[in-house]
Amino acid sequence: MVHKKDFMFxxxxxxxxxxLFIVVLLVLYPILFTLxxxxxxxxxxxxxxxxxxxxPLSTKQFENLFxxxxxxxxxxxxxKIAVMNTIISxxxxxxxxxxxxxxxxxxxxxxxxxMLVLQIFPSFAGMIAVYVxxxxxxxxxxxxxxxxxxxxxQLPYNIWLIKGYLDTIPRSxxxxxxxxxxxxxxxxxxxxxxxxxxxxxxLAITSFTGPWMDYIMPRILISTTSKKTLAVxxxxxxxxxxxxxxxxxxxxxxxxxxxxxxxxxxxxxxxSQVLSAGAVKE
Amino acid sequence: xxxxxxxxxPIKDKRSIxxxxxxxxxxxxxxxxxxxxxxxxxxxELAVLLNINTIISKIAGLITLxxxxxxxxxxxxxxSLFYLIDGIIFSIIVIAFIILYISNINDAIKxxxxxxLTGYLPDTKRFLSSLGDTSFAAVGLSxxxxxxxxxxxMPLIFSALIAFTNYSSPxxxxxxxxxxxxxxxxxxxxxxxxxxAGAFVRTVIWTLLWATLSTTTSYVGGMLMAMAxxxxxxxxxxxFRTIFVLPYAIPSMISLMVWRNLLNGTFGPxxxxxxxxxxxxxxxxxxxxxxxxxxSALTVNLWLxxxxxxxxxxxxxxxxxxxxxEAAEIDGASKFMQFKKITVPLMLYQTIPxxxxxxxxxxxxxxxxxxxxxxxxxxxxxxxxxxxxxxxxMTWMYKLTVDLRQYNKAAVLAILVFLVIAPFAIxxxxxxxxxxxxxx
Numbered sequence: 001m002v003h004k005k006d007f008m009f010x011x012x013x014x015x016x017x018x019x020l021f022i023v024v025l026l027v028l029y030p031i032l033f034t035l036x037x038x039x040x041x042x043x044x045x046x047x048x049x050x051x052x053x054x055x056p057l058s059t060k061q062f063e064n065l066f067x068x069x070x071x072x073x074x075x076x077x078x079x080k081i082a083v084m085n086t087i088i089s090x091x092x093x094x095x096x097x098x099x100x101x102x103x104x105x106x107x108x109x110x111x112x113x114x115m116l117v118l119q120i121f122p123s124f125a126g127m128i129a130v131y132v133x134x135x136x137x138x139x140x141x142x143x144x145x146x147x148x149x150x151x152x153x154q155l156p157y158n159i160w161l162i163k164g165y166l167d168t169i170p171r172s173x174x175x176x177x178x179x180x181x182x183x184x185x186x187x188x189x190x191x192x193x194x195x196x197x198x199x200x201x202x203l204a205i206t207s208f209t210g211p212w213m214d215y216i217m218p219r220i221l222i223s224t225t226s227k228k229t230l231a232v233x234x235x236x237x238x239x240x241x242x243x244x245x246x247x248x249x250x251x252x253x254x255x256x257x258x259x260x261x262x263x264x265x266x267x268x269x270x271x272s273q274v275l276s277a278g279a280v281k282e
Numbered sequence: 283x284x285x286x287x288x289x290x291x292p293i294k295d296k297r298s299i300x301x302x303x304x305x306x307x308x309x310x311x312x313x314x315x316x317x318x319x320x321x322x323x324x325x326x327e328l329a330v331l332l333n334i335n336t337i338i339s340k341i342a343g344l345i346t347l348x349x350x351x352x353x354x355x356x357x358x359x360x361x362s363l364f365y366l367i368d369g370i371i372f373s374i375i376v377i378a379f380i381i382l383y384i385s386n387i388n389d390a391i392k393x394x395x396x397x398x399l400t401g402y403l404p405d406t407k408r409f410l411s412s413l414g415d416t417s418f419a420a421v422g423l424s425x426x427x428x429x430x431x432x433x434x435x436m437p438l439i440f441s442a443l444i445a446f447t448n449y450s451s452p453x454x455x456x457x458x459x460x461x462x463x464x465x466x467x468x469x470x471x472x473x474x475x476x477x478x479a480g481a482f483v484r485t486v487i488w489t490l491l492w493a494t495l496s497t498t499t500s501y502v503g504g505m506l507m508a509m510a511x512x513x514x515x516x517x518x519x520x521x522f523r524t525i526f527v528l529p530y531a532i533p534s535m536i537s538l539m540v541w542r543n544l545l546n547g548t549f550g551p552x553x554x555x556x557x558x559x560x561x562x563x564x565x566x567x568x569x570x571x572x573x574x575x576x577x578s579a580l581t582v583n584l585w586l587x588x589x590x591x592x593x594x595x596x597x598x599x600x601x602x603x604x605x606x607x608e609a610a611e612i613d614g615a616s617k618f619m620q621f622k623k624i625t626v627p628l629m630l631y632q633t634i635p636x637x638x639x640x641x642x643x644x645x646x647x648x649x650x651x652x653x654x655x656x657x658x659x660x661x662x663x664x665x666x667x668x669x670x671x672x673x674x675x676m677t678w679m680y681k682l683t684v685d686l687r688q689y690n691k692a693a694v695l696a697i698l699v700f701l702v703i704a705p706f707a708i709x710x711x712x713x714x715x716x717x718x719x720x721x722x
Contacts, residue, residue, distance in 0.1 A: 013515045020510060024525055026585065031528060033551060034540050045543055050551030050558065096426045103419040111427065118434055120707040122646050124676065125696045126437025128444060128689050132363045133437060152433035155426065184418045213535045216648065216680060231535060235653065238539055246543050253536045264531040 037250035038062075045246040061251035071252055073226055074233040081143050081150075081229065082211045088151040089158065089207040094200060096155070097162035098188050102174065112163075115156035124216055131220055141223050149221070150211055158203055165199040166192065205267055212256065230256060293394055302390035306383055309390040315403050316393065318410070323386045330379055337372055344369025347447070350460045362461035363449075370439050374431065444693035445469070451687035468690045478691075481667035481678075486702075488576070489674040492651075493644040496583045501637060503584050504591025505629070511592075512599055523596070530589035538653035541582045545569050545654075570659050572671035579672050583650050590640075591633075598632050599625065635710070642706035646676045646699070657681060675699050 032052040041058035042048045049055050065071045100112060130149055131140070139145030173195065177187045193200065211229065218229040234256075237249040293299070295313075302309030307323025310316035330337070348360030397403050445468060448454045449461040472478045507526055511519040529537060544552050545568035556562045568578045602625065610620045644650070651657060657673035664670050668681040668688070675695055682692040 009515075016510055016513065016516060020516070020522055023507065024522065027525055027528060030537065030540050030544055030585075031532070033544065044549070045546060045551070046549035048551065050555040092426045092429070095422050099419045099422050103416075105416050105419050111423075115430070118430065118438075120704055121438050121700060122676075122703070124646075124648070124679070125700060126434070126441050127680070127683055127696075128692065129367075129437035129440035130433075132367055132440065133433070136364055136367050148429070148433055152429045155430055156434070213533050213649075215535065215652075220684065234536075235539060238543060239656075249539070249543075253540065257532050257536050260533050261528075261531045 034250045034253060037247045038254050039251075040247050043247055044244045048247065061247045064248050065251045069233065069237070069248075069252075070226055070228070071233065074228050074230045075255070077143060077227060078212055078229045078231075081147055082208045084143070084147045085150045085211055086204050086208045088147060089154055090200060090204050092151065092155060093158040093162055093203060094193065094196070095188070096159045097166055098192055100159065100163045101166035102171070102192075112160075115159060119156040119160070127216065127220060130217070134221060140221060141227060143222075143227065146211075146217060146221050149217060150214075151207075154207060154210070158207075162196070162199055162203060165196055169195050202267075205263065209260070209263065212260070293391065294398055295394065298394050299387065299390050302387050306386045310386075310393070314390065314393045314397070315405075316409070318406060319389070323382070326379070326382060337376065340368045340372040341376070344373065345463075347462060348460050356458050359457050360460065361457045363456050366443065366447075366461070367436070367440060370436055370443070374436070441693050441696055444689055445697055447690055449689045449693075450691065455687065464690075468694050472691060472694060477663055477667055480663065481669040485669050485673055485675055485678050488672070489645060489676075489702075492576075492580070492674055493641050493647075495580055496587065496644045496647070496650070497637060497641045499580060499584045500587030500640070501591050501633075503588035504593075505595050507588060507592045508595040508599060512596065523592075526592060527589045529586050530593070534586050535649050535653060537586060538582065538649055541585075542569070542654050545578055545582075569655050572659055575655050575659055575672050579651060579654055582654055583644075583647075586650070587640075594633060594636060595629060598629055602628055638706060639710055642703055642710065645674070645703055645706070647674070648676050648680065652677045652680065675702075 029052075033050075036052035036055070037048055038061055039057050039059065040048055040055040041060050042055055100108065134140045134142075134145040134149075137145075139148070169192070174187045174191045177191045178184075182190070213231060214229075215231040215235060218232050222228055222232070230252075234249060234252055237245045237252070298309035298313035300309070301312055302323075305324065306327040307320040307325075310320030310323065314320070343365035346365070347362040348365045351359050393403065446463060446465060447461050448464045448467070449456075453459060454461050472482055510516065511522055511526075516522070544550055547553065547565050547567050547570050550568065552568070553562070553565045556566070567574050569575050606624050607620055610624060615623070651672055651674050655670070655672045657670035657677045659672075660670045664673075668686045669678045673681070676699070679692045679695045679699070682688045682695065
């Protein structure tokens with residue numbers, strides 16, 4: 001009897017290991033294939049070997065990427081847009097959240113409810129309108145117009161998020177500063193913001209990463225090639241069926257993915273905080 | 283008590299109220315000595331009256347959307363879209379003005395009541411000091427609220443209105459041609475034409491199926507991996523976990539574009555690999571056969587989505603107190619019973635909100651479909667309607683807007699999509715911590 005039980009136990013563990021190793025392969029294959037393509041000397045998908053790192057290594061893809069496309073320009077554009085979005089979003093959101101959390105005024109409830117309703121609408125619902133609106137105010141095909149749309153679109157959700165966090169910070173702290181004669185602005189900057197730092201940092205990171213991966217808005221609003229963002233530029237490299245640029249695309253893709261994975265590693269503690277904020281409280 | 287009286291007492295002297303009803307701020311200025319407030323109200327009304335012609339013509343423009351003027355060069359023809367957008371802006375201004383007007387009358391009534399009750403009028407000094415708090419809020423909030431009205435609220439109103447116009451290619455694209463109101467015609471033409479109705483029904487069914495299956499597979503996949511790695515017989519769980527989290531750390535857009543190439547039917551390395559290993563002899567049409575493309579999309583989404591649930595469920599499972607299991611063990615419960623009666627209920631209870639959040643995200647998961655399959659494969663009907671075999675409502679709307687320029691049909695879809703997702707969204711927000719704990 002004991003013998004049979006031992007055997008079943010080992011069999012289960014072995015099967016489990018086999019399953020885990022298959023998952024490891026499935027997870028790693030696309031990543032390794034992309035890495036090897038980026039350092040391959042072949043140009044198209046059809047010439048590349050399906051087994052990663054079996055083609056000769058070269059940096060040709062990166063040279064092509066910088067010489068034949070405006071990749072660096074797109075990288076710069078996206079970086080610029082991300083920084084602008086981070087600044088505008090963070091300032092507007094924290095100021096508004098502070099006011100909503102600490103002040104009492106007549107239309108407060110109405111505004112908060114209004115924002116709650118606004119964030120139900122997905123941002124793309126106004127896709128056509130945003131184009132016409134920027135056309136009307138002559139901001140079509142500009143990065144500033146794109147940033148305005150991003151920053152405004154995130155406001156309702158973010159204001160609620162930060163307001164909720166500020167509500168948990170005891171009022172006595174900033175009231176003490178007020179009693180000592182600090183102005184509202186001063187109280188906000190030197191008392192409230194430092195306490196809310198983890199949440200503000202999380203907000204800054206999400207506003208920074210958002211524009212890197214958005215395709216729809218820049219595709220609709222930006223038409224000049226040199227003003228494009230990375231998402232649009234990268235997708236256009238591989239959009240056609242011939243797949244002639246896959247290796248070059250791979251080079252461009254890993255240059256975006258690596259910084260993102262570094263940010264992810266640093267960001268994980270904040271991420272787990274926010275994830276757990278979403279779960280039901282015990 | 284005072285407050286109750288304030289509302290019950292009939293007003294004896296109604297002159298100030300009549301004056302404020304006649305012209306904003308007049309009552310406050312003439313009878314109530316509220317100079318600052320009164321001047322503000324009066325200036326607003328003056329500004330509106332001075333611009334009354336512009337306001338009327340802009341609102342009239344909202345109704346006509348501009349006359350067609352084929353005789354003019356294109357750059358000078360009236361642009362219906364600008365008429366529409368200006369009309370919306372001025373309507374918002376008019377509504378704001380009406381609200382201000384009503385608040386002006388209410389203010390006059392309130393001040394008069396207080397005067398008749400106490401015999402005093404609030405003096406300017408007191409008014410200014412009461413403004414101190416409000417003014418910081420007003421100055422800080424107004425630019426932000428303006429931004430919201432202009433870039434978030436207005437586009438939504440605009441899109442909703444487009445659904446009731448004929449703004450579509452080829453015959454109604456400004457500035458060359460004008461756009462007109464057509465009522466519910468666009469809704470009717472989608473409902474009545476077989477091509478569109480068929481595409482709509484197919485897309486809605488697939489959207490719901492997609493959201494359900496993609497969320498469920500990711501959840502179950504994540505749960506299985508979380509449980510496997512918590513098994514005490516597995517060595518190096520941290521090593522496995524680090525690898526499994528990779529798909530979550532890489533931007534999903536990049537992964538999807540890579541998968542699009544991996545699954546390429548003719549040159550894709552996956553088909554090549556399978557052929558070299560002798561598993562298949564013919565290429566598998568991963569993305570070009572409708573059923574296969576749907577399965578591929580779900581599989582790739584599983585690849586992308588399971589790490590999130592794995593991380594989440596690992597956290598929840600490790601936080602379940604071991605005493606619960608020990609007690610169950612003593613009572614003679616089998617491993618399966620422990621799983622069924624302890625693990626599953628606790629896990630579900632904590633993850634259902636996130637499951638629903640993920641479901642509503644997947645309903646509109648543009649990238650997972652568009653970057654992988656482009657919504658394809660297409661057939662004869664879908665080249666006209668734009669809706670391919672794996673298109674969800676969201677990607678179909680995008681194609682209607684960008685590729686086919688059927689803006690009015692896209693707007694109708696946006697309204698319908700909203701009706702579908704609103705319940706989920708409302709549920710999500712009603713259970714967030716901010717909403718529950720926060721005072722409004």
